[in-house]
Amino acid sequence: DTEVTQTPKHLVMGMTNKKSLKCEQHMGHRAMYWYKQKAKKPPELMFVYSYEKLSINESVPSRFSPECPNSSLLNLHLHALQPEDSALYLCASSQGSVEADTQYFGPGTRLTVL
């Protein structure tokens, strides 16, 4: 099973709302990632969790708050977002080592901030 699942597929929220994006993988991967992708642009790395610990935060605004409850789950909590945060949010996972750096991506959550 090489699947990364993400919920919801689509999310529309107002600037005062609080919502969460969820990601799950059952490949035994120890690294998980959040990316943001705007239309016709490449994915941009936001956060990296390695062995359930936040190891990389690419200077992401605090209105995005990641959480890794266990090795299979990754959440992204959203609060007070801006319209420019509208994008496809992608989750990915990998084995988490130099020798096995292939990332497997989920289908993404299409977020619209009104």
Add this chain to the structure above:
Amino acid sequence: QQQVKQSPQSLIVQKGGISIINCAYENTAFDYFPWYQQFPGKGPALLIAIRPDVSEKKEGRFTISFNKSAKQFSLHIMDSQPGDSATYFCAASRWGPGTYKYIFGTGTRLKVLA
């Protein structure tokens, strides 16, 4: 130093033809170079990847050519098919103590004409 330059931005190829996409990187510390295929509304999917100690890797119709001295690598799609029409991203990555970079190229929109 962290950029990955990708060309062309878009490519139109006849069915059965060869599609060639090029990438160039600056940071010699990168040690993993994957190619991803992305269809509209979907997450990127790994096609093929290479490490710097190998100059060429072939998997089915897809071949990566890697030129370490020139800091360039390319994707060749042989016998291109309409189903190959998608956006292709190259990437370069580097793991290090407390640091991780996964930089995507700007993407190439490939259209294969039937």
